[in-house]
Amino acid sequence: MRVLGVDPGLTRCGLGVVEGRRGGTLRMVAVDVVRTAPEVPLEQRLLAVSQRIEAWIAEHGPDAVAVERIFARSDVSTIMGTVQASGLALVAxxxxxxEVGTHTPSEVKAAVCGNGRADKAQVTAMVTRILALDSPPRPADAADALAVGIAQIWRGGGQRRLDAAAGTGRPVGAGWDDAVAAQAPARQRAAERWAEAERRARQSTRRSR
Amino acid sequence: MRVLGVDPGLTRCGLGVVEGRRGGTLRMVAVDVVRTAPEVPLEQRLLAVSQRIEAWIAEHGPDAVAVERIFARSDVSTIMGTVQASGLALVAxxxxxxEVGTHTPSEVKAAVCGNGRADKAQVTAMVTRILALDSPPRPADAADALAVGIAQIWRGGGQRRLDAAAGTGRPVGAGWDDAVAAQAPARQRAAERWAEAERRARQSTRRSR
Incomplete structure (x- = not known):
């Protein structure tokens, strides 16, 4: 399957197309960041983001569009553009x-790093490894969009395990490690990191009870 | 000029078309509320709102679209749909x-009631009076959309006075009362309420210095 991952934003909106299937290798089809200047009127910035997403859907014909879901508790004015851009991606x-999928940042991190609290560098490193890229994706901002795309492909079967790693503490099922192990040897470390992170997540879940 | 006012929302999105000019009488062209059910997938709800706004722009050919600007300090999850719907209106x-105009709730209230902290009943009463309607606009939710449309037409010349009434405390200029007085006699009370609210706004501005 082919997925367009969107890391929504107004100043920078990451777009990444990923292709593959759960248990198989994944490859990057395209990646880019749409930028709009703060001095441009808001409606023109939103239109530019909207049109680019529509153009990518038309060009790459994804089976699904995956959008990072916003779960901020901060003042809404700081993430207004991000929320609006996510709406535009969903409408497009x-x-x-x-088909549409939405994933919270911790679900995405758990999917690609095995740890819902992984940092940006870890996400970039894992995206590079999972997609067997020669170097980290450019522009750097777009790694998150690719990660969202990967999460969309991988989360189907690994849902409960991923939720566990994301810290929601639901029971952990089988199948996920198999899927990761089926990836090319260069990406074997993903499974190891995953298992380690999962152990940590389990411990912290237990502690918080 | 003709304005499509939008009171953005996902469960209820108010749309109101107002026609007229500053200093002249205003009339209501159309009013409606787009409703989407919470059990429908988010992307379908957003699409429904988006398509209806596009249809209204095509049908009514407004010179401007006026959208209520969101300035909430609350948890973003509670107003996510509102923020996304506002983005869709701007893009449409x-x-x-x-042309696009955005107005904060207090700017809209100051425009139609002369008081940036007017309550919902006051806004509905003033919209009914300003547009010379026989009864309050139906559905009731749509009064806010009409108010946003009225604000778009009126705020051009009355900007400083309106800002003063909204509590920003900038110097108050001339022209506004004249414009309101030029409305039909049935709406004369608008000017009276306005003047009274303005006096109150001035007093509270002075007190807060």
């Missing part, structure tokens, strides 16, 4: 009749 | 090449 997908 | 306007 719905308009094109493409 | 930009896509159609129509």
């Amino acid at each position: 997908a719905a308009r094109a009749g493409v | 306007a930009a896509r159609a090449g129509v």
Whole structure:
């Protein structure tokens, strides 16, 4: 399957197309960051982001559009553009009749790093490894969009395990490590990191009870 | 000029078309509320709101789209849909090449009631009076959308006075009472309420210095 991952934003909106299937290798099809200047009127910035997402859907014909879900508790004014851009991505997908998936940042981190609290550098490193890229994706901001795309492909079967790693503490099922191990040897370390992070997540879940 | 006012929302999105000019009478062209059910997937709800706004722009050919600006300090999850719907309205306007205006709730209240802290009943009463409606606009939720449209037409010349009434304390200029007085006699009370509210706003501005 082919997924367009969107890391929504107004100043920078990451777009990444990933192709593959759960248990198989994944490859990067395209990656970019849409930038709009703060001095441009808001409606023109939103239109630019919207049109670029629509163009990518038309060009790459994804089976699904995956959008990072916003779960901020901060003052809404600081993430207004991000929330609006996420809405535009969802509408663009719905308009094109493409399936939609949303994933919180910790779900995405748990999917690619095995740890819902992984930092940005870890996410970039794992995206590079999972997609067997020669170097980290450029522009750097776009790694998150690729990570969202990977999460969309991987989360189907690994849902409960991923939720556990993300810290929601639901029971952990089988199948996930198998899927990761089926990746090319260069990406074997993903499974090791995953298992380690999962142990840590389990411990912290136990402690918080 | 003709203005499409939008009171953004996902469960209820108010749309109101107002026509007229500053200093002249205003009339209501159309009013409605787009409703989407919470059990429908988010992207479909956003699409429904987006398509209805686009249809209204195409049908009514407004010179401007006025959108209530969101200035909430609350947890973003509670107003996520509102923020996304406002983005869709802005994009719909930009896509159609129509001018955009945004007004905060207190700016809208100051425009139609002369008091940036007017309550919902006051806004509805004033919208009914300003547009010379036989009864309050139906559905009731749509009064806010009409108020935003009225604000777009009126705020041009009355900006400083309106800002003063909204509590920003800038110097108050002339022209506003004249404009309101030029409305039909049935709406004369608007000017009276305005003047009274303005006096109160001035006093509270002075007190807060």
